[in-house]
Amino acid sequence: MTLLSAPVEYVPTGRLRISGLPRLARRHPLVVIGGGLLALLIVLALAAPLYAGDPLNMDPFKRLQPPSAEMWFGSDNLGRDVFARTIFGARISLMVGLLSAAGAALGGVLIGVIAGYNRGFDNIVMRVMDGLMSIPTILLAIALISLTGPGIAILIVAITIPQMPSVSRLVRSAVLSVRERPYVEAALCGGARLPKVLWRHILPSTIPSLMVQSAIVCADAILTEAGLSFLGVGVPPEIPSWGNMISSSRLYLAIAPLTVFAPGICLAVTVLAVNLLGDGLRDLFDPRAKRRRR
């Protein structure tokens, strides 16, 4: 875990005037490390067809082979190339994570901000959110997937729906405590229009929590996909995702460790990158948070 021991130094700045990326790296190393890692993973995933080989090709007579020049990470229980599957798996896992986070954040902010501000709306919408949320993600996902059969789209929907209320609640509770603050009251008394107040004063204050939460949703989505695969209702077995690779190979850990470790380490690194990025962005977007580093 070299990533964790990497120097993550905060440099007290303000006077330094370095432009561009080096400056960002100095001031917000987490953004650069997390974001860079994530960007790298995305590029590797997108470029997969150029270098990774065929993730679907099976050879039952070459199952559970050790790593070789031909198959860098060896082969899985159906004789498929673990390296190719791990690289192609990044596409699915990242897609599930990013789309779920984006969906949950968009929906959640919209609902949360309005609910936090308008009490009438609040009561109705938050009860609907309660209803949605009160069904645990995993159970909802299992039920939805048993309705349609496994598929990536339904998986993303099943993960996003129950995450939306949690974002909206977080945003709402932040709005609830912000709206009583003097500067918001002052702005309203000063004749500012409501949408403008929401946009200028309330929304920005929710960004730190939102960033942390979005990172959590993204990471959680990737992990939920793994958990659902463990229960046998994740991504269809043919399509490689880290989750279904780990769970379908878990019996072979002793015989062919890479079948589990390759996707496992990728998954952990990705989740880590997302979390680091979330933390870094929090500092970046929230100038007030930096004052703590007196």
Add this chain to the structure above:
Amino acid sequence: MAAYILRRFVSTIAVMAMVGIFVFLLLRLAPGDPAAMIAGKSATAEMIAGIREKMGLNDPMPVQFIRWVRDMLGGDFGTSIFAGRPVLQLISQRLEPTISLSILTMIVSVTIGVSFGILAAWRAGGLVDRILTAFATLGFSVPVFVVGFFLIYLFAITAHWLPVQGYKPIDHGFGPWLVHLILPTVTLSIPYIAFIARITRASMLEVLSEDYMRTAAAKGASSYSMLFHHALKNAGVPILTVIGLSFAGLIGGVVITETVFNIPGVGRLVVDAINNRDYPIIQGVLILVSGLYVLINLAVDLSYTLVDPRIRY
């Protein structure tokens, strides 16, 4: 306040009704036939058709729905298609392990998570913060079942200190009960400790950077007083929200943890029921779980007023 609670109770019923309709439709629209599951792998089509007819699965859906709601209002959650026993009885047999695991996990996660969060915020940017953040990030980056198998390998197979699997009811003695729950609780707690620690740290930092905290510091308030009297109280709303919200996720985690450690709880019950399309059990569990969840979050909402006097209902 009383009016607010009353209103929330009424809306709780509305939420439950919504969940009820949703769950009912979801299940009836899903492919999969309990009759075929009962009849067995090599059963003939006539055998399956006979069972369907007998179980009332051929009645129109509205008829089935009305029958279900009517029975439920009378306290009858139906009878398991498979086991032929009342759903409430089946659920109550499975409640103890699940409640034990959930409560232990909540206690462990909140205690450790909030402490870690405060500690990290207190020394933000320092070594302790970084170690704890690293732990929180790592604990959040590994799937629950991987942690579970790792712990089993380490503590049960290699070291023989703790049992691999199973559950012992608490009336067979506190010792055996606790011993069987240690590994599952640790497994399930790790992501929650990480989760709660992160949220606590983030909220604390936000409050600590407020102007009034600087004022307090300037006035010479001790760090203890700063952290616990001022900061924790103000950071309380997001922390409480998250703890309340964790409960649904907890049930999800319970499903996986119960599978890994073979704990005969509600999670296993409902997953098996979904695989078998045992509708009455799935409906019963989802209704009860969502009811419980709604009540917990009502309690959380009400507790906001205790933590943050600026919020009034």
Add this chain to the structure above:
Amino acid sequence: MTISRRNLIKMGVAAGTAVSIPSILRAQTSPTDARTVRMAMGNALSVYDPIWTATNITADHGLAIYDTLFSLDSKFTSQPQMVEKWNVSEDTKTYTFELREGLSWHDGTPVTAADCVASIRRWGEVSSGGQLIMARANEISKKDDKTFTIVLKEPLGILIDVLADLTPPCLFIMREQDASRPATEQVTTNIGSGPFKFNEALTTPGASVTYDRNERYVPRKQPSDGLAGGKIVKVDRVIWEFIAEQQTALAALQAGEIDFFEQPSADLYPLIESDPNLELQVLNETGNHVCLRINSLQKPFNNVKARQAILHLVDQEAFMRVMDPRNGRPETSIFGEPISNDENTGWYKKGGDPEKAKQLFAEAGYAGEKVVILDPTDIPILDNPSQLLAATLRKIGVNAELAPSDWSAITTRRAKKVPVEEDGWSIFITSEADYSLSNPLGSPLLLANGDNAWYGWPKSDEYEALRAKWADVNTIEDRKALARQMQHIWWDFVGDVRLGKYLSPVARRKTLSGLIGVPVQLVPMWNMQKA
């Protein structure tokens, strides 16, 4: 001891934990006591009525708490079990059975001939062998408390074998008040006359089941032989645990928390063998066929050439590699032992024959129609070959598509006769015990009567005409000859395709011995003992 890093970690953890866990608690993880056997069964027991359902786990439950009129010995010959003696009239139409002494229900009342008559009637509603008896029977009635008769309209040479048949639903004898329910309604009690009693108080449905030794059970005097002979119970209590997760079940077996693990995955065999305390044992030595069912009503497989293409395409060794790499072997007969044969098996070729398959698809006029393969993702042993089949078909240019779901959803979809575009299907894979396939009247997989046949609905009047003769063929030689004729036709019209045959050994701790071999996936629990 050399200090390796792993030992250091162990010691460190030990030091930490030893302080925090009192020694009393640690004692709890000691192996279970010698008179109680804990078994991890392959599926959860959720239905208790072994006539109402044909699942193996419920038949296991039946074997424990109920008794049977006849039982199979180790050579699969029918021997009397509850029956003391029986005889058949000269016209071979009237069978008279007399029950042995000492049979009693778990509630203390004696077993009577009336109970047997009611049980046969109820079983006769659902079992295909039972239906045959009911169709041929003029009268099934009790003569006195100990004696009953079956009077047939015309002779049925296989009557005793049908009564002893082990393909679920088996003929378990229940009390008259239970057996008088229709077969479509579950029996709600668990009172049998078998060697074990159901302990309801210690049972959590779907999680664990407890059986206690039936102290009042009077075994036959003969020594135990297969399922026949005296059923002597050598333990006080048996507890079934339903451990869904393979890793957990293996870990529990290694730690001594359970003594028996019914269905370990083939890829766990090396781990089991490397543990000095554990052993693999094959209880069903005749194994299971893997059957590939093809929907012969819809395109492209409504054309016999397309079905033949699948027959030629399949590389059985490759399929066995992903299902049971150790014990899997090719299987070219549609029947099980002893009527298994090699008639008309010219299609078999090691490695399969993709070229021939391609050509046959072309001759069938295949024009890129979608081929939907139902893939049960919750059953690894069927999920693997489904994926391999899809890949193999794609290689020869067939537009194959996997439809992943759990097994439950497949049970709905496989019943649909419509085209794939309307949620129909083309192919699914299942398995059936070799033993069950030795009885063309018992296994639904061996039917070819079109719409009334099993899923896939193969149709061959010629084959069906031969199958109808089965009930009246009495010697093993004649059966073998008939089986050859039937198989000859089957491999021409391709009623289904076989992917091979695999064994499903159980894993047990070496301290558990005396397990009885059975030709189906059932586990009798008498005779076993713990050291």
